[in-house]
Amino acid sequence: MAEADFAYSLAVDAAGLPLAVSIFADDRVLLDQMQDDVAQAGLTVRESGDLAQLLAGDVRALGELVLVDCPNPDAAAMAVLARLDSRAGNSGARLILSTNIEALDAVFACCCQSSPQILVNPLRAERVIALGRVLADIPNLRVRELSEEDRLTLLRLTEQVGHIAERLDRLDSASGWGQNAGGGAFRFESPKEGYRTENDLIRKPRPPLPDARLVRQIIAQRKARAKFFDDYLFADPAWDMLLDLTAARVEHQRVSVTSLCIASGVPATTALRWIGQMIEAGLFERVEDDADRRRAFIDLSDKAADAMARYFEEIGQGALMAA
Incomplete structure (x- = not known):
């Protein structure tokens, strides 16, 4: 199969609106649902279709935002996702990819340039939240710059909305109602270079x-x-991910993104948002597998390892058991 090539064009009007969106999913019901959500968000659907259209080898112009549902990607699909990631990284297009937990490591490994939002078995509410995060991140649409505390508050709020959506989904499933659509206190800010306390x-x-x-x-x-x-x-x-990566570093073990999501104790989609924040804050590092480019791992940064070592020394091993 010829390698797919993508040419992004930034289709906006004089005011910078609306964003053009491309949507690809094999599930027709899901595809219609995604189109409706995009329209409700005030965006323009440039094209939509099944994954075969995305995998076609012809050159195509895609929107500034590309939504792809790939629950069980094969080798050909993974190659196209990697190509899509590269093009998005170069053009500034946004990607929202949904998959399942079994394919998460492979999807994460092939998306290293565009910082996509990866959703794992998402509810409809989580897809809508992902669209909102894209809108909040576009300079032309942003009312004001978000501070670090604002971003973490938004992340916490996103989690709460996700939890509510999940609980409502469970209630609907149990009762037969509806359809299953399938400024925190912790600041991620490292001391600046040259920082010294009085002592x-x-x-x-x-x-x-x-x-x-x-x-x-x-x-x-x-x-x-x-x-x-x-x-x-x-x-x-x-904190749960910091603990897991600290233990793994001492054991000289590599931690996959799927394993770290499990260690987080929250749904995988939520965990991925936190992993992205921690990487952005310089606490986690993405490490490519030199032996297998289809895999990538997460490790503590040296700054995070330093902070964890000093934390454990500070509280003392006697107090650790109560942590």
């Missing part, structure tokens, strides 16, 4: 990271709460 004019050497067995025990204790309380009551994906 830290000479920075101490980094202490060693704690024993991985201790960190794994803390993780197990945190997960045990779910036996007695609602999972969402204690949801703290950023």
Whole structure:
């Protein structure tokens, strides 16, 4: 099959609106639903069709925003997604890709240039939220710049809306109603270069990271709460992922994006949003697999490892068991 080529054109009017959108999905009901949601968001659907149209080898002009539902991508589809990611990265187009948990690692690995939103078995509400995040990120549409605290508040709010949507979906499924459409306190900001506290004019050497067995025990204790309380009551994906990656770093183990999503204790789509925020904040790093370009891993950055080591030293191992 000839390699698909894509030529993006930024179709906007004099006011910078509306965005042109391309939609590809094999599920006809889902395709119609996505078109309706795009229209409700005030965007223009340039074209829509099944994945075969996206996989066709002819040159095509796509919109500034491309939505693709690829729950079970084969090798040919993965190659086209990689090409799509490259073109989007170069042109500034936005991608929203939906898939399933089994294909997540492969989809994540082939999308390294465009920072797409990846949704895992999303509800309709989660797709709408993804569209809203695109609109909030477009300079011409933004009312004001979002501060770090604003972005994290929006992320928390997004999670809450997702939780509500999931609960409503469960209620609808149980009762037969409807159709199943298938400024936090934690600031992700590293001290700036040259930063010194009054008592830290000479920075101490980094202490060693704690024993991985201790960190794994803390993780197990945190997960045990779910036996007695609602999972969402204690949801703290950023911290749970930091703990998991800290243990993995000590064990010299690589962590896949799917494994890290599971460790987060929240739905995969929510976990992916947090992973993106943590990468942007310089706490996580994406590491390509040199032996297999279809895989990518997540690791702590050196700054995050330094912070975790100092945290564990600060609170002392006696207090760690209560973490």
